[in-house]
Amino acid sequence: MKFKSQRVAYLFFATSLLLFTLQIVFGFIMGFAHMGFDVLHDYIPFNAARASHLNLLVVWLLSGFMGATYYIVPEESDREIYSEKLAVVQWAALVIVAVIAIIGFHMNWWEGRKFLEIPRPLDYLVVLDILLFLFNVGMTVWNAKRFTTTVSVLLLGLVSAAFLYLPGMITFESQVLDSYFRWWVVHLWVEGVWELIMGGILAFLLIKLTGVDREVIEKWLYVIVGFTFLSGILGTGHHYYFIGAPEYWLLVGGVFGALEPLAFLGMALYAVTMARRGGMRHPNRIALFWTVGCGVMSFVGAGFLGFAHTLPQVNLWTHGTIVTAMHGHMAFWGAYAMLVLAIISYAMPQMTGRKLFTGWLPEWAFWTSNVGMIGMTGAFAVAGIAQVYMERKIGMDFLAVQEAIEVHFLGLVLAAALLSLGVGMFIWNFIQYGLPNDEAVTGA
Amino acid sequence: MLSKSQARMFFFGGTIFFSSIFILLTIDTLAKVDERQNVDLLTPSVIRGKEIWDSNNCMGCHTILGEGAYYAPELTQAVSRRGVQWLTIFLRDPAAMFPGQRRMVDYDFTDAQIEDVIAFLDWIGKIDTNGFPPEPDLRPPAAPVVASTATSASRPAYFDEVCVACHAVGGKGGGVGPALDGVAKRFSEEELHRWLADPPSVRPGTAMPNLNLPDSTRTELVRWLRTLE
Ligand code: HEM
Ligand code: HEM
Ligand SMILES: [Fe+2]
Numbered sequence: 135m136k137f138k139s140q141r142v143a144y145l146f147f148a149t150s151l152l153l154f155t156l157q158i159v160f161g162f163i164m165g166f167a168h169m170g171f172d173v174l175h176d177y178i179p180f181n182a183a184r185a186s187h188l189n190l191l192v193v194w195l196l197s198g199f200m201g202a203t204y205y206i207v208p209e210e211s212d213r214e215i216y217s218e219k220l221a222v223v224q225w226a227a228l229v230i231v232a233v234i235a236i237i238g239f240h241m242n243w244w245e246g247r248k249f250l251e252i253p254r255p256l257d258y259l260v261v262l263d264i265l266l267f268l269f270n271v272g273m274t275v276w277n278a279k280r281f282t283t284t285v286s287v288l289l290l291g292l293v294s295a296a297f298l299y300l301p302g303m304i305t306f307e308s309q310v311l312d313s314y315f316r317w318w319v320v321h322l323w324v325e326g327v328w329e330l331i332m333g334g335i336l337a338f339l340l341i342k343l344t345g346v347d348r349e350v351i352e353k354w355l356y357v358i359v360g361f362t363f364l365s366g367i368l369g370t371g372h373h374y375y376f377i378g379a380p381e382y383w384l385l386v387g388g389v390f391g392a393l394e395p396l397a398f399l400g401m402a403l404y405a406v407t408m409a410r411r412g413g414m415r416h417p418n419r420i421a422l423f424w425t426v427g428c429g430v431m432s433f434v435g436a437g438f439l440g441f442a443h444t445l446p447q448v449n450l451w452t453h454g455t456i457v458t459a460m461h462g463h464m465a466f467w468g469a470y471a472m473l474v475l476a477i478i479s480y481a482m483p484q485m486t487g488r489k490l491f492t493g494w495l496p497e498w499a500f501w502t503s504n505v506g507m508i509g510m511t512g513a514f515a516v517a518g519i520a521q522v523y524m525e526r527k528i529g530m531d532f533l534a535v536q537e538a539i540e541v542h543f544l545g546l547v548l549a550a551a552l553l554s555l556g557v558g559m560f561i562w563n564f565i566q567y568g569l570p571n572d573e574a575v576t577g578a
Numbered sequence: 579m580l581s582k583s584q585a586r587m588f589f590f591g592g593t594i595f596f597s598s599i600f601i602l603l604t605i606d607t608l609a610k611v612d613e614r615q616n617v618d619l620l621t622p623s624v625i626r627g628k629e630i631w632d633s634n635n636c637m638g639c640h641t642i643l644g645e646g647a648y649y650a651p652e653l654t655q656a657v658s659r660r661g662v663q664w665l666t667i668f669l670r671d672p673a674a675m676f677p678g679q680r681r682m683v684d685y686d687f688t689d690a691q692i693e694d695v696i697a698f699l700d701w702i703g704k705i706d707t708n709g710f711p712p713e714p715d716l717r718p719p720a721a722p723v724v725a726s727t728a729t730s731a732s733r734p735a736y737f738d739e740v741c742v743a744c745h746a747v748g749g750k751g752g753g754v755g756p757a758l759d760g761v762a763k764r765f766s767e768e769e770l771h772r773w774l775a776d777p778p779s780v781r782p783g784t785a786m787p788n789l790n791l792p793d794s795t796r797t798e799l800v801r802w803l804r805t806l807e
Contacts, residue, residue, distance in 0.1 A: 167649065172681060179683050180649045181638020239635075246635035248646055283582075307625045309702060310615045313645060314607070349582060356585035363593040367600045376710035377643045380610045384708060386603065450712050454644030454652060521648075529714030532651040533679055 135484045136577060137208040139215040141570035144485055145225050146201025147478045151561050153194035153232065154471075158554055160187040165550060168536075168543040178240060185239045185251040191466065192249065193232045198474030199331055200228070200267060203288060205481050206338050207271055210285045211278035220270045227263040231256055247312065249320050250302045257303050264296045283352035284337045287359060291330030298322050310378035317373045324465070325369060325394060325436070329362040329401075332432075332473055336405060339425045339480055344412025351408060358400040365393035372444045376453055384446045391444035395437030398469070402437075405429030418483060420496040424476035427504065431468030435511070439464055451526050456539075457518035464511045475560060482567045487574035496563050503556025509549025517542035614706040627698025630691055639682065642702060644710055650682065654711060657700045663739040665696050667789060674787035675743065677754065732805070734798045740789065741799075747806065755786055762804045770800045 135141070163174055163183040172180065208215055215221060235252050238244060244251040252260065275281060275289065302319035306312040337355045341348050371387025405426045416422060439461040443452045452458065479496070483489050490496070517539045524535040631637070637646035642653050656665065668675045669692045672682040687695070737747075744754035751757075765773070774796050777786040791799070 164649075170680075175681050179639075181635045181647065181683075184638045184647050184649075185635060242634065244633075244635050246632035246637055248637055251635060251638075307628065308611075308615055308617070308620060309628060309643065309698075310611055310705060311608075313643060314604075314611075316645075353580065353582040353585045356582070356589045357580070360585070360589035360592050363589070363596055367593075367596040368603075370600070374607075376707045377645070378611060378615045378705040378707055379607050380614065381708055382603075383607075450710060453710060454641035454646065454648070456648050459648060523716075526712065527714055527716040529717040533676070536680065 135205070135209070135481075135570075135574055136212075137214045138572060138575050139218045139221075140205050140208050140481075141485055142215065142218050142221045142225075143201040143205035143481060144570045145222065146197045146204065147474075147481070147564070149225070149229060150194045150198040150201065150474060150478075151564060153190050153197065154557065155561070156236075157187055157190035157194060158550070158557065160184075160190065161550060162547065165543055165547040169540050169547065170537075182239045185244055186236050188249055189235055189239075189251055190232070193228070195466075195470050195474060197225075197228060198477070199292070199335075200225075202335050202474070202477040202481075203267075203271055203292065205477065205485075206288065206335065207274050207285055210280065210282045210338070211275055212280050213274065213278050216270050216273035216277075220266060224263055224266040224270065227259060227266070231259050231263065247302075247316055250316060254303065257299075261296075261299065264299070268293060268296060282348075283355065284334050284341070287330050287337070287355055288334030291327050291332075291334060294327040295323060295331070298327060313377045314374065314379060317370055321370045321373055322367070324469070325366040326362065328470065329366070329397060330359050332401070332428075332469060333359045333362075335473055335477055336401065336425065336429065339421065339476055340405065340408045340412075342480065343416045343418065343422045343425060344408045345415070346408050346411050354400075354404055358397060358404060361393075361400055362397040365390050365397060369394045372446075372449065375446050375449055388444070388446050392441060394444070395433070395441045398433040398437035398440075401469075402429040402433035417489070418480060418491045420491045420500060421476060421480035423497075423500050424472055424479050427500065428468065428472035428476050431464070431472055431504070431507075433468070435461065435464030435466075435468035439511070451522050452518070455518050455521050455526070456514055457522060460511055460514035460518050463514060464507065467507045478564065482564065485570035485574055486567045487571060488567055490563060490566055495559055495566075499556050499559035499563060501556070502559065503553050506549050506551070506553025506556055509552060510546055513542050513545035513549055517546070616701070616704055619701055619704065621697065621701075623694050623697040624701045626691075627694035627696070627701075630687075630695055631698055634683070634685065643705070643707065650680070652711060653699055653702070654707065655703050657696065657703050660743070661739045662696055662700075663736065664743055665699070666692055667740060667787070669695060671787060674785075675754075677785035732802055734795070734802055736791075736795050737799060737802070744786070758803065758806055760806060762806050765803075767800055767804055770803055771796065774799060 160178075160183045163178060164180060164187060166172070167175075167180050167183070174183075204215060204221060231252070235256055238253060238256075239251065243253055245253055271289065271292070275285060298319055301315045304315060306315070333355050337351050340346065340351050368386050368390035371383040372391035374383035374387055406429060409422055409426050414422060443449050443457055443461065479491065483491055520539050520542070521535055524530045524538060525532060631642075636642075636653075639647050639650040640653050641647065644652065644654070660668070664675075666689075669685075669687055672684055741758075742751040744752045746752065746757040747759060749757075761770075773780050774789075774791055776788045777784050778788060
């Protein structure tokens with residue numbers, strides 16, 4: 135790494151991986167409950183496990199994005215972070231929110247809106263935390279000599295993500311409006327502004343790992359995020375079909391939702407083409423694996439599997455079934471989980487000076503976790519399609535259908551075990567790297 | 579070939595253009611949505627029901643308007659599917675209605691809270707959702723009803739609202755309890771009265787809950803059950 139203060143990223147990456155592990159534990163609890171073994175029901179009812187699974191996911195990804203930002207911004211802007219202390223304070227605030235939230239869920243303290251379960255008082259702490267973070271990064275960039283496109287796209291993504299958290303904090307008396315504005319957070323995050331963050335981090339990684347000219351990489355970055363907003367903003371309509379919003383959303387959401395995969399196709403082509411052009415010469419091959427893998431798997435999970443149920447004619451039947459969970463897993467994994475794992479894989483050798491990216495362990499971590507996730511997606515797909523046919527098409531009773539598809543959750547848990555093994559290997563590799571040290575600082 | 583500044587123009591231009599359209603559509607939606615959601619039916623009871631719904635995170639197991647979790651039944655049409663009577667009994671003690679099945683949290687709601695929850699679900703069910711949830715289009719044709727006309731004539735409404743969730747008559751109904759065809763051959767009038775008044779006291783540990791039937795309903799039910807020869 136160029137600057138000493140970049141080491142603070144380590145704190146965020148380590149937190150990220152710890153919370154990821156916890157998220158997986160809650161995933162297993164739900165997987166077993168679906169199989170008929172809800173043995174923890176009295177202590178961790180399904181809704182507590184689910185809220186924890188989702189919020190841990192969001193927090194570990196945000197923690198990863200923050201770590202990435204603290205790593206990338208000094209390097210791109212050619213200066214130390216404005217205040218390393220502030221970064222640590224802000225990290226602590228994030229951890230405190232996460233811990234209180236997860237404990238609160240188990241004591242029936244929450245808001246009860248999917249993905250936005252964090253209770254209102256904690257929301258304010260989240261806002262404060264994000265403001266501290268943005269202030270710190272903003273001051274770093276403000277006084278810098280250099281302001282690259284990569285950093286501007288990344289920052290634009292972070293600032294808009296913070297801004298879009300606010301519609302989720304309005305209280306509504308009507309479930310329809312509640313749902314309408316919940317999607318301003320959920321959809322406009324993952325299919326909007328988070329893609330800017332993704333694009334920024336990918337561009338940074340591709341510049342570093344492929345040696346392709348910065349101008350070329352950053353030009354295409356604009357094109358891709360251009361497609362994101364072109365399709366993604368009105369694409370929000372694919373969540374407005376059946377919640378009580380006017381009929382024209384069937385058309386608007388249908389057309390623009392169907393265009394959304396283009397942005398992810400762009401991400402995939404972008405990563406693959408740049409990697410090819412660079413000739414895969416960088417010694418840290420595994421970081422390139424995760425980077426290119428992120429582009430490709432995001433297209434499969436978000437683009438392809440998203441398209442599979444975005445048209446209103448299809449969504450009428452699949453809306454709110456396990457088909458959605460199939461898409462949600464692969465999309466989050468491909469686009470955002472792999473992204474965080476990619477930047478960690480790139481940054482660790484730089485921060486610690488140790489080159490532990492060769493050998494079987496990191497490579498097996500990559501393949502095992504991906505095969506596991508593909509298997510999980512398959513299990514969810516079969517369960518979901520069976521559910522749609524039996525419950526929605528034939529009209530069988532809900533619980534009878536659930537019993538019939540229990541066996542696919544055995545498949546899910548087995549595939550999830552594979553994924554966990556892969557993630558375990560990744561974390562072991564991470565631990566082997568040890569802590570960042572001053573000898574690794576190369577100077578600007 | 580596209581230059582970087584053109585690419586930037588494409589990004590900012592597109593973003594501003596499509597955000598503006600989105601805002602305009604949102605304003606139009608807000609104007610139209612009151613009618614589609616029957617805002618005049620949005621009573622204080624419904625709003626209290628929503629608060630109960632939110633503060634207990636029911637969406638962490640159920641879907642409503644197709645949003646939420648996939649562990650428990652979709653509840654948009656719960657009231658039209660089950661009826662108020664059934665839901666009231668169910669919410670008093672969820673496990674009693676589905677013995678040995680996947681479990682819901684037992685919330686110890688007061689009767690007033692149950693009324694609010696049902697008012698909320700009822701309001702949800704009346705929203706114009708563009709046809710969600712859809713009618714099953716591959717449903718096998720319903721089996722012809724075998725029950726004789728004489729019995730169905732005096733069949734009490736309460737039976738179809740509540741008992742039918744667990745008992746079948748003439749091949750139609752739930753399978754939690756035994757089918758009640760021919761129940762008159764098995765039980766006398768008095769036995770049926772005693773059973774319906776409080777099943778667990780007759781047979782401790784039975785999966786049939788005490789439904790706290792008013793005397794008049796019980797009498798009506800027994801009279802009809804006695805015709806099921
Ligand atoms: C990385 C990007 C994406 C992520 C992380 C993601 C994740 C998710 C998640 C978690 C849900 C469930 C949300 C909820 O019910 O609260 C969902 C729903 C949905 N997604 Fe995506 N998604 C992504 C991209 C896409 C794309 C590109 C499309 C369209 C082509 C798409 C189409 C849909 C649709 C139609 C639904 C609604 C499903 C339903 O009706 O139940 N998604 N997505
Ligand atoms: C490895 C073990 C995992 C298991 C066993 C697991 C299992 C589950 C289950 C059973 C659900 C609930 C579905 C329902 O409502 O009935 C769920 C939801 C979800 N999980 Fe996982 N999961 C795992 C890992 C992950 C990972 C790694 C990610 C992200 C990268 C993830 C993202 C999600 C999302 C976004 C949802 C919400 C889906 C929706 O509402 O449509 N999970 N998971
Ligand atoms: Fe979406």
